[in-house]
Amino acid sequence: MVPYIQLENIKKTFGDLVLYENINMTVGEKERIALIAKNGAGKTTLLNIIAGREEPDSGEVIFRNGLKIGILEQKPELPEGLTVLEAVFHSGSEVAEVVRRYEKAVLSDNKHDMQQLIPEMERLSAWDYGQRAKEILSRLNITDLDKIIGIMSGGEKKRVALAAMLIDDPDVIIMDEPTNHLDLEMVEWLEEFLIKSNKTVLLVTHDRYFLDRICTAIYEIDQKRLYRYSGNYADYIVKREERIANFSAEVDKAQNLFRRELEWMRRMPQARGTKAKYRKDAFYNLKDKAFARRDDGKVDINIKSSRLGTKIFEVKDLNKSFGDKNIIKGFDFTFTRYQKLGIIGKNGTGKSTFLNILTGSLQADTGTVDIGDTVKFGYYRQQEIDFDESKKVIDVVTEIAEVVTLGDGSTITASQFLNKFLFPPETQYNYIYKLSGGEKRRLYLLTVLMRSPNFLILDEPTNDLDIITLNVLEDYLSNFGGCIIIVSHDRYFMDKVAEQLLVFEGGGVIKNFPGNYTQYRNRQEEIKESEESKKIKTQPVADKRPDPRDKPKKLSYKEKLEYENLEKEIEGLESEKKHLEDALNSGMLDADELIVKSQRIGEAMELIDDKSMRWLELSELI
Numbered sequence: 001m002v003p004y005i006q007l008e009n010i011k012k013t014f015g016d017l018v019l020y021e022n023i024n025m026t027v028g029e030k031e032r033i034a035l036i037a038k039n040g041a042g043k044t045t046l047l048n049i050i051a052g053r054e055e056p057d058s059g060e061v062i063f064r065n066g067l068k069i070g071i072l073e074q075k076p077e078l079p080e081g082l083t084v085l086e087a088v089f090h091s092g093s094e095v096a097e098v099v100r101r102y103e104k105a106v107l108s109d110n111k112h113d114m115q116q117l118i119p120e121m122e123r124l125s126a127w128d129y130g131q132r133a134k135e136i137l138s139r140l141n142i143t144d145l146d147k148i149i150g151i152m153s154g155g156e157k158k159r160v161a162l163a164a165m166l167i168d169d170p171d172v173i174i175m176d177e178p179t180n181h182l183d184l185e186m187v188e189w190l191e192e193f194l195i196k197s198n199k200t201v202l203l204v205t206h207d208r209y210f211l212d213r214i215c216t217a218i219y220e221i222d223q224k225r226l227y228r229y230s231g232n233y234a235d236y237i238v239k240r241e242e243r244i245a246n247f248s249a250e251v252d253k254a255q256n257l258f259r260r261e262l263e264w265m266r267r268m269p270q271a272r273g274t275k276a277k278y279r280k281d282a283f284y285n286l287k288d289k290a291f292a293r294r295d296d297g298k299v300d301i302n303i304k305s306s307r308l309g310t311k312i313f314e315v316k317d318l319n320k321s322f323g324d325k326n327i328i329k330g331f332d333f334t335f336t337r338y339q340k341l342g343i344i345g346k347n348g349t350g351k352s353t354f355l356n357i358l359t360g361s362l363q364a365d366t367g368t369v370d371i372g373d374t375v376k377f378g379y380y381r382q383q384e385i386d387f388d389e390s391k392k393v394i395d396v397v398t399e400i401a402e403v404v405t406l407g408d409g410s411t412i413t414a415s416q417f418l419n420k421f422l423f424p425p426e427t428q429y430n431y432i433y434k435l436s437g438g439e440k441r442r443l444y445l446l447t448v449l450m451r452s453p454n455f456l457i458l459d460e461p462t463n464d465l466d467i468i469t470l471n472v473l474e475d476y477l478s479n480f481g482g483c484i485i486i487v488s489h490d491r492y493f494m495d496k497v498a499e500q501l502l503v504f505e506g507g508g509v510i511k512n513f514p515g516n517y518t519q520y521r522n523r524q525e526e527i528k529e530s531e532e533s534k535k536i537k538t539q540p541v542a543d544k545r546p547d548p549r550d551k552p553k554k555l556s557y558k559e560k561l562e563y564e565n566l567e568k569e570i571e572g573l574e575s576e577k578k579h580l581e582d583a584l585n586s587g588m589l590d591a592d593e594l595i596v597k598s599q600r601i602g603e604a605m606e607l608i609d610d611k612s613m614r615w616l617e618l619s620e621l622i
């Protein structure tokens with residue numbers, strides 16, 4: 001394994017808080033590594049140190065010479081005045097600049113500039129680059145290339161920044177929470193992209209299915225130290241438990257030995273001055289080991305929910321549109337008691353709009369939403385958290401309530417409640433602006449739950465929460481004594497909590513599915529396979545059936561003909577591509593011919609790729 005990035009003896013502190021010290025780390029070529037830790041343990045800080053955005057107190061980061069690094073921040077900062085087109089081709093490379101100018105000419109239908117730029121596109125072999133860029137933009141649902149960055153939402157900016165980084169094609173990809181603000185289909189596409197690209201990847205994410213699919217190794221920050229685990233998330237879970245069990249066994253062993261050594265030290269006080277120095281030193285080292293303790297603090301969510309009656313809510317003939325775009329069309333639904341409902345769908349299909357109508361912050365065009373008298377909503381929104389950054393943590397909580405009622409009916413103070421959410425006294429008197437993104441999210445969750453809702457609406461609740469907190473939240477929601485609606489791109493979270501789905505398909509269409517996300521995806525795959533099977537059955541059947549005595553994995557007669565024809569077709573397409581290139585470079589074409597031939601050259605290149613791939617598949621069977 002060729003080392004691409006090496007961290008040597010890194011130490012980082014904030015005031016009296018030590019995040020880590022003397023940690024070492026190696027990221028090798030083609031490795032896909034995730035960094036896991038509790039919120040506030042310094043995951044983003046470590047990524048920033050590696051990316052050169054922050055300086056360590058001591059130690060150094062060493063890169064292999066010539067590496068091209070791509071960085072996706074948790075909250076990317078893009079130049080506000082740029083258009084999307086300018087932002088995604090903002091890398092400064094010559095090929096990116098030429099493609100940007102060409103695409104701008106196409107968008108503005110400037111035939112003169114297009115003709116001027118085609119020779120440059122040819123010289124730099126930029127057609128492939130442009131096609132790749134268009135695929136990435138399409139997959140991330142970035143269609144309005146003229147839109148100004150300054151008027152975009154945080155989620156839109158994140159997708160533009162992700163597209164810009166992937167289009168730039170770096171050797172090493174560093175990403176902080178890349179799946180935030182992506183819908184489920186985008187997340188699955190990103191997984192495939194990273195796996196097939198063979199890039200070196202270093203990321204922070206809470207998405208456990210994402211970790212399971214792409215990771216080849218995981219580093220964990222725990223107790224200010226860094227531990228490496230080979231394999232994916234499932235491997236990490238097993239190996240982490242083994243490490244903790246071994247730690248506990250070593251502590252137990254040290255405690256037994258410490259008791260014997262302590263007895264020896266006490267038994268011979270008069271000889272203490274003459275005791276072997278090495279044994280006394282070993283005794284004090286053993287004492288440190290014997291009294292070592294793990295700080296496995298977990299969020300303790302045990303909050304009383306308000307009484308919930310039998311009537312929850314009923315939606316009848318609900319309709320909502322924005323201009324010509326239908327968001328909700330003729331939707332009917334009756335929510336039952338203790339129901340746990342998940343909502344999925346692509347970005348822009350109306351998921352958040354539906355939640356806002358349900359909670360009364362947005363009015364439907366037509367239809368009714370009849371909500372029961374006992375329903376008390378707790379709405380956790382995905383938008384930016386609206387805390388006053390100049391306030392202290394304790395003040396934010398006490399403004400809501402001085403006392404909180406727990407699930408068993410007992411009451412505790414606001415300060416004690418903060419402790420249960422891993423805000424110790426020293427943190428409670430910190431100002432909000434000092435908290436990490438994950439800590440702010442945890443505080444926001446606390447403020448929603450402490451109001452004792454009986455109907456929780458959680459819009460992307462997993463963003464920025466650490467995995468340990470998510471596990472506790474999942475257990476709490478599974479046993480929650482009320483109703484739940486969840487919108488989330490986190491498939492693992494949806495599988496553990498949601499028992500039924502509303503699928504927003506776009507165009508106002510909303511379908512009901514009785515199961516969790518994995519069951520829904522499996523059903524979609526079954527439908528797809530069934531449709532493909534029907535297509536195959538409708539195709540003409542060959543007169544002669546294959547001889548079962550034929551050796552497996554050999555070309556059939558039909559495949560041999562296809563193989564021979566593919567060679568001719570590829571040769572013809574290559575020849576056509578050459579003629580198109582010559583024509584485009586001749587300067588003799590009028591504007592209309594220029595557009596037609598530039599479009600055709602893109603189509604020809606795609607056909608060459610597809611047919612070459614099929615030719616390779618068949619050639620392996622010869």
